[in-house]
Amino acid sequence: MNLLAECNKCGKCKETCPSYQIFLNESFCPRGRLRLIKALQENEITCEKSFKNRIFSCLLCGSCESCCPLNIDVTTLIYETRTKMKKGVFQYLFKYFSFYPEIFFSIFSILNHIKNSLNIKNLPYFNRFPSPNIKRQANFLQVYSRLKPKGRIAIFSGCSSNYLMPSITESLIYILNWLNYEVIVPKQHCCAAPLLAAGFKKEAVKLAKKNVEIYKSFNIDGVVTPCPTCAHFIEDVYKEIIGQGLNVLRLADLFENTLEEFKGDSNGHVFFHVSCHTFNYVKDADNILKLLKKFGIDASKKTGCCGFGGIFSFLFEKQSMDILKKKVLEYEKADMIISSCPNCIIQLKSAMKDKKILHYVEVIKKILLKGEKNGKVI
Structure with a gap:
């Protein structure tokens, strides 16, 4: 936590912080949160509800780190602080969601069906999400072969693609096959981002190790994921919390040697x-x-x-x-x-x-x- 002392309070983070822009309060910006964490460490304040609101109002977007002239890793400090805090109901929901997403989305699907049957329009949280596609999930390795493939790539779908928008994963499989790669889709698990965000670092480490063990057991050129949060976690955050990450490939890079041009329909804005x-x-x-x-x-x-x-x-x-x-x-x-x-x-x-x-x-x-x-x- 020595990074707390490095902040020179320049305020550049306030310009890009989405939570500050909506709360318009110094204690809801990265600079303010760092000061609060320092005050908590030095026993100037206690971990009351108002403190928790400030720490959990961080969207973990990384905007402050991108503009910080001192490269202070604010997100890691937020993760560490949340890990030490007493957990509430929502945090535990995220914990069980991360380990058992299929159960979570099955319950969500049932409740969503009830909501639609009763024509309930203003139900918190549910109005935001599409109906889960539970039947599509496979609990075994899926392989999409090609004749004389140029390599083998594994897909890490991410929970949202896997359960809510499977067409994204299906599109990715099609594209990689088109590029003449053999595609494998191991049994999918959460990347552990919700766990770490909720303050469960020990459990996040456990899940990260499981994912690395699964993907490194295959002879692959790398992993492609349609989710940037998953990409950041399985490649970068895993290195920080367990010392090793997965080799994430960028889809755009795989098209580098493709000379063919395509005509898309982009009429309008x-x-x-x-x-x-x-x-x-x-x-x-x-x-x-x-x-x-x-x-x-x-x-x-x-x-x-x-x-x-x-x-x-x-x-x-x-x-x-x-x-x-x-x-x-x-x-x-x-x-x-x-x-x-x-x-x-x-x-x-x-x-x-x-x-x-x-x-x-x-x-x-x-x-x-x-x-x-x-x-x-x-």
Whole structure:
């Protein structure tokens, strides 16, 4: 925690912090949180509800780290502080969700069905999420072979793609097969991001070790995931908490030697919504934009938090929606919104049901399928 003393209180983090922009209170910005953590350590304050609200109102987006002139790892300090705090009901829900997502989504599916049957429109949390697709899940290794493949790639779907939007994973499998890679999809587990966000570091370590053991047991060139949060965790955060991570490949890099150009349908205003973790951690937004352009999609780059933030959207639902409202206004003229993050798509779709909102791999698959119908067989 020596990093606490390094903050020179310049305030640059306030300019980009989504929670500060909505709370407009010094104690809800990175600089303010660091001061509070330091005060707690020095017994100047106690861990009361107001302190917990400040610490859990952090969206863990990484914006403060991207602009910090001293490169202070604020997110790690937040994780460590949450780990030491007494847990509430929502934190334990995230704990059990991480270990048993299929049970969580099965219950969610039943409750969602009841909600639709009774025509309940304003039920907290449920209005944001699509109905889970439990039947699609497989508890065994799936292999999608190619004749003389150039390599073998494993997919890490992420819980949102796996249970809520399986079309994203299906699109990714199709694209990798099109690139002539053999694709394997091991039995899927959570990446442990919800665990660490809720303050369960010991349990996050356990899950991280399990994932690394599973994926490193296969002879693969690397792992591809459609979720930037998962990418950041399994590659970077795993190295911090267990000393080793997985080799995450960027889809755009796999297209580098593909000379063929494709014609996509990008009539109207197309925006590429860059998720916080894509922008601040994975840092491949520009490469994705170039890839979309290769497929005939000329999209305008848009940055800024959508307000999801995992546990933040449950503990601070009103503020989450307030952040989202700003994005809704920004995308008012959009004919299509493309994103690199399944969770951002869920959040954006909850407020813009009339908009075409897709993951970039879904867009690419559609163009490839169109080319296949025109005689370009994979």
